[in-house]
Amino acid sequence: MNKKLAKYIPALQWLSSYNQKDFRGDLVAGLTTAVMLIPQGMAYAMLAGLPPIIGLYASTVPLIVYALFGTSRQLAVGPVAMVSLLTAAGVGAIAQGGTEAYIMYAILLALMVGVMQFGMGLARMGMLTNLLSHPVLAGFTSAAALIIGFSQLKHILGLDLERSNHIHQILMQAFAQIGDTQIYALIIGVISVALLVVLKKYKPMWPRALAVVVLGTLTVWGFGLHEQGVAIVGDVPAGLPSFAMPEISWDAMGELFPIALTIALVSFMESIAVAKKVAQRHGYEIDSNQELIGLGAANIFGSMFGSYTVTGGFSRTAVNDQAGAKTGMAAIITAVVIGLTLMFLTGMFYYLPKSVLAAIIMTAVFGLIDVKEAKHLWKVNRSELALMGITFVATLSVGIEEGILVGVGASMLWFLYRTTKPHVAVMGRLPDTTVYRNVERYPEVETVDGLLTVRIDSQFYYGNVTFLKDTLRNLEKQMNKPLRAVILDGAGINQLDSSAETALHHIVEEYQERGIGFYFAAPKGPVRDIMKRASLWKALGEDHITYTVHEAVENAVEDYIDGEPVRRTGAERVQRAAKDEDLESSPFAEPVKSPA
Known part of the structure; x- marks a missing residue:
């Protein structure tokens, strides 16, 4: 096997050692997934505002391409609910649903997403997905799940409702037309939902989507319900998709660009999350950048065969x-089965009621509402829960594209806020040790009168320079004895930019002019390098730069603290404060509180 070629075509790695045992597992898995994907693909295409046949086209060529270029051996690529909703939101803004222009733009969108993902993979830009934090993604998907679910009311109720991404508008339309509900469509839809839920709970391995498709189709055909007003899929063109380059429209591409970028990132996040989880269980590695290339290639080639955007589904x-998938051959088998269905079995879908496809969509998106994540964030980090809530509300109230942009913007602002106001701790020594800890968390620590030991837990850059200056000034005001020396614990500082270096230099000079010592303890290698290249190292002096906080404390006591330093535990200080003793005349240092 050519290792260099295998790097670009990962399928060569598993093909070189492929055996009969692998094929047996892949065959069963490929057939099982095909049975699941056929009704799902048609349903999700309908959700995207496209003819069901487009969903089947999206389940052929893209699967084969990903199997060759992707690094996951079990990932099942194809149409998914989230991407379908985003497609409908983006394309629906520039074209009327059900028209040729709408289909053309949806295919063009797949090409744009593919080019973006492929380009990001070549540029090794997999880290861009970090812009979508998990709370933001959870808030977005939870809101989108509600929008997706309510968007299917038109098919469940058999009503002609205008497409909308706002739940309140959908509900208002539904209530206004509730008297025109197609009772047979409603019964079929409700029974389909119930069957899907029950089968998922008690028979999770059964092809439940196929089961309700067969039952719904037979019911409509047997009782002639399509003549009673039940909407059906109707004619599904037979035959494999033919090759055709997507029609390029620069104006349309300009309008579709924001949604294309959103889909490129969101779909990759959804895909890589499940791919990594499965790969970890099977003991192999996932290459994030190659995954971008694989998904990008799948969408590019898929768009040339009538497909809309695809990604990996949970x-x-x-x-x-x-079902036993061992390699990408399972995906190839799935594509072949769907190809055969396109050639010979499309006539079987004529009587398929749209309310059944709507039921499949609604039950599939139930799992996207991430209540567990909300409960987890409530316990662990409520600021991130707020980010999830902001994204959720924005997506529901403002719109799909705007909602995720609000979430990303809010998370970036919160990140900037945290870095401009980092956690700062005043340090004291644990008794009979050389270990220094936060005085607020360890009341037993000992401090030295006139000595301020501070730790900043963040990169030190231009954004938090003023914060550090103000913090040092405020901490000095809280001290009960005149400040004689300051120790900055650099263990938590992993970066020092030029603005921060200049600011530190000024701080050092100001303290030196006042006769106050300044020590920099435990600086990390990259920080030491910057200090040496700049003038800060020389301004401090090597004797004021130490490897440990304890060494800095001993130097400061010897150089700046008169006589034997007086120590006192935090607990003792609390007791004296409770007795309202005169701390001004006390020889003991009052603990200085660090910012929250």
């Missing part, structure tokens, strides 16, 4: 894995 990947 539920199908789980089924593919549980």
Whole structure:
């Protein structure tokens, strides 16, 4: 095997050692996933505002391309609910649903997403997905799940509701037309939902989507319900998708660019999350950048064969894995089965009621509402819960694209806020040790009168220079004895930019002019390098730069503290404060509180 070629075509790695045992597992998994994907693909295409046949086209060529270029051996690529909703939101803004222009723009969107993902993969830009933090993604997907679910009311109720991404508008339309509900469509939809839920709970490995498709189709055909007003799929063109380059429209591309970028990032996040989880269980590594290339290639080639945007799906990947998939051959088998269906079995979908496809969509998105994550964040980090809530509310109230942009913007602002106001701790020594800890968390620590030991837990850059200056000034005001020396514990500082270096230099000079010592303890290698290249190292002097906080304390006591330093534990200081003793005349240092 050519290792260099295998780097760009990962399928060569598993093909070189492929055996009969692998094929047996892949065959069962490929057939099982195909049975699941056929109804899902049609349903998700309908969610995207596209004819069901486009969902089947999206389940052929893209699967084969990803199997060759992707690094996950179990990931089941194809249409998914989230991407379908985003497609509808983006394309629906520039074209009327159901028209040729709408289909053309949806295919063009797939090409744009593919080019973006492929380009990001080549540029090794997988880290861009870090812009979408997990709380933001959870808030977005939870809101999108509600929008997706309510968008299917038109098919469940058999009503002609205008497409909208706002739940309140959908509900208002539904209530206004509730008297025109198609009762047979409603019954079929409700029973389909109930069957899907029950089968998922008691028979999780059954092809439940296919089961309700078969039952719904037979019911409509047997009782002639399509003549009673039940909406059906109707004619589904037979035959494999033909090759055709997407029609390029620069004006449309300009309008679709924001949604294309959103889909490129969101779909990759959804795909890489499940791919890494499955790969970890099977003991192999996932290359994030190659995954971008694989998904990008799948969308690029798929758009040339009538496909809309695809990505890896959670539920199908789980089924593919549980059914025994060993390699990407399982995906190729799935594509072949769907190809055969396109050639010979499309006539079977004529009587398929749209309310069944709507039921499949609604039950599939139930799992996207991430209540567990909200509960987890409530216990662990409520600021991130706020980010999740902001994204959730923005997506529901403002819109799909705007909601995720609000979430990303809010998370970036929160990150900037945290770095401009980092955690700062005043340090004291644990008794009979050389270990220094936060005086607020360890009341037993000892401090030295006139000595201020501070730790900043962040990179030190231009954004928090003023904060450090103000913090040092405020801490000095809280001291009960005149300040004689300051120790900055650099263990938590992992970066020092030019503005911060200049600011520190000024701080050092100001303290020196006042006769106050300044020590820099435990600076990390990169920080030491910057200090040496700049003038800060020389301004401090090597005797004021130490490897440990304890060494700095001993030097400061010897150089700046008169006589034997008096120590006192935090607990003793609390007791004296409770007795309202005169701390001004006390020889003991009052603990200085660090910012929250």
